[in-house]
Amino acid sequence: MKKLITLLLMVLSLQMFGQCFQKISASNNFTIAIKADGTLWGWGNNADGQCGDGTNSTRIVPTQIGTSGNWGSFDTGDFHTIAIKANGTLWAWGNNRFGQLGDGTNTNRNVPTQIGTANNWKSVDGGWNHTVAIKMDGTLWAWGYNDSGQLGEGTYINKNVPTQIGTSVNWGSVAAGAFHTIALKTDGTLWAWGANPGRFGNGTNTNSLVPIQIGTDTNWKNVSTGLGHTIALKTDGTLWAWGDNDTGQLGDGTNTDRNVPTQIVSITNWKSVDVGDMHTIAIKTDGSLWTWGRNNSTQLGDGTNINKNVPTHIESATNWQYVAGGGNHSFAIKTDGSLWAWGNGYLLGDGTSNASNVPKAIVCPTSVLAVDDFEVTNEMKIYPNPIKDILNFSFDAAITTVSIYNLLGQEVIVKSLNANEGTIDVSNLSSGTYFVKVYADNLVRTLKVIKK
Numbered sequence: 001m002k003k004l005i006t007l008l009l010m011v012l013s014l015q016m017f018g019q020c021f022q023k024i025s026a027s028n029n030f031t032i033a034i035k036a037d038g039t040l041w042g043w044g045n046n047a048d049g050q051c052g053d054g055t056n057s058t059r060i061v062p063t064q065i066g067t068s069g070n071w072g073s074f075d076t077g078d079f080h081t082i083a084i085k086a087n088g089t090l091w092a093w094g095n096n097r098f099g100q101l102g103d104g105t106n107t108n109r110n111v112p113t114q115i116g117t118a119n120n121w122k123s124v125d126g127g128w129n130h131t132v133a134i135k136m137d138g139t140l141w142a143w144g145y146n147d148s149g150q151l152g153e154g155t156y157i158n159k160n161v162p163t164q165i166g167t168s169v170n171w172g173s174v175a176a177g178a179f180h181t182i183a184l185k186t187d188g189t190l191w192a193w194g195a196n197p198g199r200f201g202n203g204t205n206t207n208s209l210v211p212i213q214i215g216t217d218t219n220w221k222n223v224s225t226g227l228g229h230t231i232a233l234k235t236d237g238t239l240w241a242w243g244d245n246d247t248g249q250l251g252d253g254t255n256t257d258r259n260v261p262t263q264i265v266s267i268t269n270w271k272s273v274d275v276g277d278m279h280t281i282a283i284k285t286d287g288s289l290w291t292w293g294r295n296n297s298t299q300l301g302d303g304t305n306i307n308k309n310v311p312t313h314i315e316s317a318t319n320w321q322y323v324a325g326g327g328n329h330s331f332a333i334k335t336d337g338s339l340w341a342w343g344n345g346y347l348l349g350d351g352t353s354n355a356s357n358v359p360k361a362i363v364c365p366t367s368v369l370a371v372d373d374f375e376v377t378n379e380m381k382i383y384p385n386p387i388k389d390i391l392n393f394s395f396d397a398a399i400t401t402v403s404i405y406n407l408l409g410q411e412v413i414v415k416s417l418n419a420n421e422g423t424i425d426v427s428n429l430s431s432g433t434y435f436v437k438v439y440a441d442n443l444v445r446t447l448k449v450i451k452k
Contacts, residue, residue, distance in 0.1 A: 028327025049110025
């Protein structure tokens with residue numbers, strides 16, 4: 001009987017907490033997250049409609065944004081949200097005072113609003129009041145507030161529609177700060193623009209209205225920037241930081257600001273990192289969780305409210321896979337999809353306004369799903385669904401390319417062909433939800449499939 005009770009408790013725990021969220025983005029006052037079924041959820045401050053649920057009411061539990069289950073990449077700004085659907089279209093909502101939504105107006109939106117008609121958006125990042133994004137062709141685009149040149153298009157003029165930055169077609173990822181922007185190219189080089197009180201990492205305090213290269217290294221892997229500090233990971237697993245350091249957010253053992261990349265402890269097993277306004281969260285390759293920086297609202301999760309200027313081990317679990325830092329709160333997702341939160345109370349999503357100085361599990365909400373019009377369209381078929389090993393597809397015109405993306409927007413399989421039908425072996429994919437993008441006859445169609 002004892003074993004049966006234990007098993008039932010495990011099942012109940014899995015239903016309540018596990019196999020739930022896949023990705024999360026935390027602003028300083030609200031949070032957006034995506035579930036494994038492709039639905040999008042928001043909670044926290046909603047005065048400008050940034051939670052996207054059609055109201056302006058504060059939410060203390062995850063609240064579903066519409067009924068669509070085809071959301072992919074997304075990010076939060078200070079009071080706005082930008083998201084990309086699996087079909088490559090761009091959507092925005094929240095505060096729009098400076099045109100940061102990109103819909104050609106300065107009107108706030110409290111529901112997802114499509115931005116333009118392009119369907120080739122790849123990734124997006126929200127800053128304080130500006131937005132930057134990359135298209136699938138590697139071009140870089142920006143819009144919103146531009147008082148410090150943070151858009152990178154050579155002026156101080158705000159833009160309320162996506163505006164291309166330069167002519168390069170090899171942008172890989174981008175991170176928007178408060179008044180500056182940091183980006184990586186696919187060749188591993190690092191670039192920055194906007195306000196530069198030591199935040200570019202190039203050893204100067206000189207601003208720039210256009211992207212300028214930072215150093216000569218070509219092994220940068222990803223980058224994340226907060227209000228005034230930047231943390232970047234190299235391909236060799238080393239972690240580097242620069243910018244403001246008054247609360248120890250750089251993690252180098254001091255509270256001294258740095259205007260060049262400074263290595264954070266001499267180890268090479270860092271896996272991923274994200275920053276809050278003035279604190280940092282990271283995961284090592286062994287799955288352990290580490291935090292440092294400001295801790296006035298217990299956003300480090302170490303059981304105290306004392307700032308830390310070196311990486312501090314949080315909890316004993318070794319199955320952490322995703323982290324997100326907010327203003328005064330933090331989130332992390334384990335490999336089982338369970339979501340954990342700590343820091344400022346009403347932002348955690350647990351239904352209370354109580355702060356937590358250690359990670360606490362957030363109950364997995366129940367989705368309401370509608371049938372999206374992209375699942376079967378113009379006689380394009382993908383079957384069976386759910387799929388186990390072999391995915392079949394057909395169309396009434398020649399299919400040129402089929403790409404499969406996971407819920408993080410990462411391409412996991414691509415196949416080229418020139419035929420009206422074909423197959424793809426998906427047996428090596430993990431169970432979960434995927435989006436299949438089919439290119440045919442100058443058309444792009446995206447369909448959702450479930451891998452058993």
